[in-house]
Amino acid sequence: MAYTTEVKEERYTFTPKAKKNLMVIGIVGVVFTVLGTILALGSGGHTEESHALVGGMDSKELTASIDEGTHGEGDNHAEDGGHHHGSAPWLKRLFSNLWINNVYFAGLGIIGLFFVAIQYAAQAGWSAGMKRIPLAMAHWLPFAGILMIISWFVVNHDVFHWTHASLYVPIEEGGDKIIQGKASLWYWPLEMGTFPIFYVVRMVVFFALWYLFFLWIKREMLAEDLDGDKSHWYKARKYSAIFLVIFAVTSSISAWDWVMSVDPHWFSTMFGWYMFASWWVNGLAVITLIVVMLKEKGYLKVVNSNHLHDIGKFVFGFSVFWTYIWFSQFMLIYYANIPEETVYFIQRLDSQYKGVFFVNLILNFFLPFLLLMTRDAKRHMSMLKVVCPIVIGGHFIDFYLMITPGVMQNDGGFGFMEIGMFMIFAVAFLFVTLSNLEKSPLYARNHPMLGESLHHHI
Amino acid sequence: MEKNKNFILGIYDDEDILLSAIKKVRQSGVKIQEVYSPFPVHGIDEALGYKRTRLPIAAFMFGMLGCTLALTMQIWMSGADWPMIIGGKDFVSLPPFVPVTFELTVLLSALGMVATFMIVSDLKPYKKPRLMDIRITDDKHVMAIDLANNELEKEDIKKIVKETSAEEINDKNF
Numbered sequence: 001m002a003y004t005t006e007v008k009e010e011r012y013t014f015t016p017k018a019k020k021n022l023m024v025i026g027i028v029g030v031v032f033t034v035l036g037t038i039l040a041l042g043s044g045g046h047t048e049e050s051h052a053l054v055g056g057m058d059s060k061e062l063t064a065s066i067d068e069g070t071h072g073e074g075d076n077h078a079e080d081g082g083h084h085h086g087s088a089p090w091l092k093r094l095f096s097n098l099w100i101n102n103v104y105f106a107g108l109g110i111i112g113l114f115f116v117a118i119q120y121a122a123q124a125g126w127s128a129g130m131k132r133i134p135l136a137m138a139h140w141l142p143f144a145g146i147l148m149i150i151s152w153f154v155v156n157h158d159v160f161h162w163t164h165a166s167l168y169v170p171i172e173e174g175g176d177k178i179i180q181g182k183a184s185l186w187y188w189p190l191e192m193g194t195f196p197i198f199y200v201v202r203m204v205v206f207f208a209l210w211y212l213f214f215l216w217i218k219r220e221m222l223a224e225d226l227d228g229d230k231s232h233w234y235k236a237r238k239y240s241a242i243f244l245v246i247f248a249v250t251s252s253i254s255a256w257d258w259v260m261s262v263d264p265h266w267f268s269t270m271f272g273w274y275m276f277a278s279w280w281v282n283g284l285a286v287i288t289l290i291v292v293m294l295k296e297k298g299y300l301k302v303v304n305s306n307h308l309h310d311i312g313k314f315v316f317g318f319s320v321f322w323t324y325i326w327f328s329q330f331m332l333i334y335y336a337n338i339p340e341e342t343v344y345f346i347q348r349l350d351s352q353y354k355g356v357f358f359v360n361l362i363l364n365f366f367l368p369f370l371l372l373m374t375r376d377a378k379r380h381m382s383m384l385k386v387v388c389p390i391v392i393g394g395h396f397i398d399f400y401l402m403i404t405p406g407v408m409q410n411d412g413g414f415g416f417m418e419i420g421m422f423m424i425f426a427v428a429f430l431f432v433t434l435s436n437l438e439k440s441p442l443y444a445r446n447h448p449m450l451g452e453s454l455h456h457h458i
Numbered sequence: 459m460e461k462n463k464n465f466i467l468g469i470y471d472d473e474d475i476l477l478s479a480i481k482k483v484r485q486s487g488v489k490i491q492e493v494y495s496p497f498p499v500h501g502i503d504e505a506l507g508y509k510r511t512r513l514p515i516a517a518f519m520f521g522m523l524g525c526t527l528a529l530t531m532q533i534w535m536s537g538a539d540w541p542m543i544i545g546g547k548d549f550v551s552l553p554p555f556v557p558v559t560f561e562l563t564v565l566l567s568a569l570g571m572v573a574t575f576m577i578v579s580d581l582k583p584y585k586k587p588r589l590m591d592i593r594i595t596d597d598k599h600v601m602a603i604d605l606a607n608n609e610l611e612k613e614d615i616k617k618i619v620k621e622t623s624a625e626e627i628n629d630k631n632f
Contacts, residue, residue: 331553337545374514457500 007450010442012299014434022427029423033094036417040090043413087158089411095155096407097418101425102151103258104282104399106144107275108429111283112137113214114247120217120233120240125452126310129302129443133290135221136437137283138214140429145207148258152203159407162186162264168193178265186261199257206250213243221444228446251276259399262406266344270329277325278398281318281364285391288315290433292381292388294442302443305379306456312378315391319368323361347405356414360401363394396422463632465491466615467590468601468624473499476599479622480505483601486618491604494594513571520570521563528562529555588632602630 087095112134119127156163167176168183183192186199220236223229252272260271268274288311294300333341348357367390377383404412444450468483470476476499483490490506536542537550547554576582591600601624603615610618616627 327553327556331556334553335545335547373518 007302007443007445007454009445010299010301012294012434012437012442014438018434019431022430025423026427029420029427032416032420033424034420036415036420037090037094039415040093040413040417089408092158092408093404093412093417094421095158096404096412097421098151099155099159099258099262099407100396100399100403100418101421102144102148103403104396104422105140105425105429106148107279108283108286109138109140109144110210110247110251111279112139112287113141113210113217113243114280115283115287116217116221117213117240117243117247120237121244123237123449125449126307126456128447128449128453130287130291130300130307130311131221131444131447132437132440132442133294134283134287135218136433137286137290137429138218139436140432141207141211141214143428143432145204145211148207149200149203152200159262159403160264162261163196165193182264185256202253202257206254209246209250210243213239213246217243222440224444224446225441230448233448251279259402262403263344266341268329268333268341268344270325270332274325274329275402277318277322278395281315281322282392282395284311284314284318285388285395287311288384289388289392292384295381299442302450302454304456306458307453308381308384309375309379309458310456312372312384315384315387316368316372316378319364319372319391323365323369326361326365347409348401351405351410353401353405353412356397356401360394360397363390364398367394464605465590465630465632466603466605466612466619467626467628467630468603468619468622469591469593469626469628470599470601471597471625473502473599475623476601477501477505479601479619479624482622483603483618488603488610488615488618489607491602491607494590494600494602496594496596496598499599513575516574517567517571520574521567523570524563524566525559527566528559532558590630591628598625 086092115134116131116138118124119131161167162179162182166174167179169175171177171180180192184198186192186196187194188198190197216239217236220232220239224232224236255272255275259275260267288308291300291303291308291311295303330345333345347353368387371383371387371390372378377387400414400418447453468479470479473495476493476495480490480493480502484505484507493502493506495502532555533550541549543549544554589595590602591598594600601619603619605612605615608615619627
C-alpha cells in the first residue's frame with residue numbers, strides 16, 4: 001500500500017443554476033408564508049371556539065388553576081390564565097414562526113463550528129476531508145446573531161410572556177410570584193419589569209463569542225492551505241478546546257433563554273441538553289446531506305463510503321441520544337406528576353398538538369433508528385438521502401413543539417405559514433453556506449491527517 | 459470431534475506477502491481452510507473471500523427477544539399478577555416500562571451475541587485449542603489448507619504454496 005497524501009485541489013462552484021433553483025424555492029416560501037398569513041387571518045373567528053374543544057380540563061384552565069394555587073388570592077394574572085396579551089393570533093403565529101426559525105438555523109450555524117471543534121479536540125483523522133462543509137455552515141453565525149437580536153425586539157411581548165411589566169407589580173396587586181422569582185435572570189442589574197438588559201447582553205455576548213472563535217478557527221484552517229505548517233493545526237486545536245468549554249455553558253444557557261423562557265412558569269433541568277441534542281443531530285443530518293449532495297455532483301473525491309458510514313453512525317447514534325434526552329425529560333415529569341411540571345406536556349398532549357407530538361417521535365426516533373440500523377444503509381448515499389431530510393424536518397417539528405404551544409396556546413396550527421417561513425430561512429442559510437463553501441478549497445490539502453482520512457477503512 | 463485431519467501449513471513472515479499469497483493460492487483453485495495471524499491484518503477478509511458476518515442478525519433477534527420478554531414480564535406483573543396503584547398511573551402504563559425494556563433489550567442482545575459467537579466458533583471453557591503452529595501467537599502468519607477439501611494432490615498444493623514465497627511448508631495432522 002502506498003501512503004501518499006497528494007490530492008488535487010478541488011473547488012466547489014455555486015452555479016447560477018443552483019442559485020436560480022434556490023431563488024425559486026425562496027419565492028415559493030414567500031408565497032406560502034403570505035398564503036398562510038391570509039388563511040390565518042380568515043380563520044380568526046374559530047380561535048375562541050377552539051379553546052372549548054379540548055375535553056375535560058383545558059390546559060389554559062389548568063395553568064390558571066396552578067397559578068391560583070401558587071399565587072394565592074387577588075392574582076389578576078390568573079384571570080387571563082397565563083394567556084399572552086396583545087397581538088392578533090395570526091400575527092402571533094407569524095412571530096412564533098420567526099422565532100422558531102431563528103433558533104433552529106442559529107443552531108445549524110453553531111453546530112457547524114461545534115463539529116469542527118470536536119474534530120480538532122478529539123484529534124480526529126477520518127473527517128479531515130469534509131471539515132470545510134461544517135465550516136461553511138458556521139458562516140451563518142453572524143447573520144443568525146443579527147437576525148435573532150432584531151427578531152427578539154420585534155417578537156418580544158408576543159413570544160415572551162415574561163416581558164410584560166404588569167407581572168412585576170407586588171403580588172397583592174396582581175404580580176406573578178413564579179415569574180418574579182426568576183426575574184433577575186433577565187433584568188439584573190436593573191429593576192425587574194424594565195429593560196431585560198441581562199438577557200439581551202447575554203444574547204449579544206454569546207453570538208460575539210461564537211463568532212470570534214469561528215473567525216480564529218477559520219483563520220488557522222485556511223492559513224494551513226497556504227504554507228502547510230503544522231502549527232496551524234495545533235492552534236486550531238487550542239481554540240477548539242477553549243470554544244468547547246464555552247459552548248458547554250452557552251448552549252445550555254441559550255436553551256433556557258431562547259426557548260425555555262417561552263413557558264416562563266415551567267422549567268426543566270434537562271432542557272439545555274434537550275435543545276443541544278436537537279441542534280446537534282439536526283446539524284449532523286445537514287452536514288451529511290450536503291456531503292451526499294456534493295458527492296452526487298462529483299465533488300469530494302476524498303470522501304468514500306467509509307466516511308459516509310462514520311457520519312451516518314453519527315446521525316444514527318445522536319438520533320438515539322436525542323430520544324434518550326427527550327424520554328428522560330418526559331418520563332420524570334410523567335412519573336412525578338407535579339402540576340407545575342406536567343402543564344408543559346398537557347399543553348402538548350391534551351390539545352390539537354397531540355398528532356404533532358407523536359409525529360415528532362416517529363420522525364426523530366423510529367424512522368432514523370430503523371432505517372439507519374444496518375451497515376449498508378449508512379454506507380449508501382441513497383438511504384442517507386432519505387433519512388437526513390426526515391431528521392431535518394423532524395427537528396423543525398421538534399422546535400415547533402418547543403415554542404408554538406407556549407406562544408399560541410390552543411390557537412396554533414401547522415400549515416403553509418410554517419412551511420413557507422422554513423423555506424425562506426433554509427434558502428438564506430444555504431445561500432450563505434454555499435457561497436462561502438465556494439470561497440475556499442473543498443478540503444484542506446495540507447491537513448496533517450488527510451492521509452489518515454484517505455486510508456480510513458472500517 | 460473430527461479425526462485425522464491433514465493440513466498443509468504455509469508459514470509467512472510478512473503480512474503483505476501473506477496477502478498476495480492468499481490471492482495467488484485462491485486463484486490457482488486451492489481452498490484455504492483458515493489463516494492465523496498474531497495481529498489483525500487489514501484486508502484479509504476480502505482477500506480470503508469471507509462472507510460478511512451474520513452476527514448482527516443474531517444481535518437483532520436476541521434484542522427483539524429481550525424487548526418482548528421485558529414487556530411481557532412487566533405487563534404480566536403489574537397488569538395481571540399483582541396490580542398496584544403507583545402515583546395514580548394505570549396498571550399497565552408504558553413510559554415506566556421503557557427503561558427496563560431498554561436494559562433487557564441491550565443485555566440480551568449483548569449476551570446472545572457473545573453466546574452465538576462462542577457456539578459458532580466452537581469456543582468453550584477447557585477446550586484444548588488445535589494450534590496449527592505455536593508461532594502464530596508470536597510473529598508468524600500461518601495459512602492452513604485442508605487436504606480433504608481440495609481435489610489437488612498434496613505435492614501440487616505444496617508447489618503452489620512454495621511459489622508464493624512461503625518461508626516454510628509443513629504438514630500437520632490432528
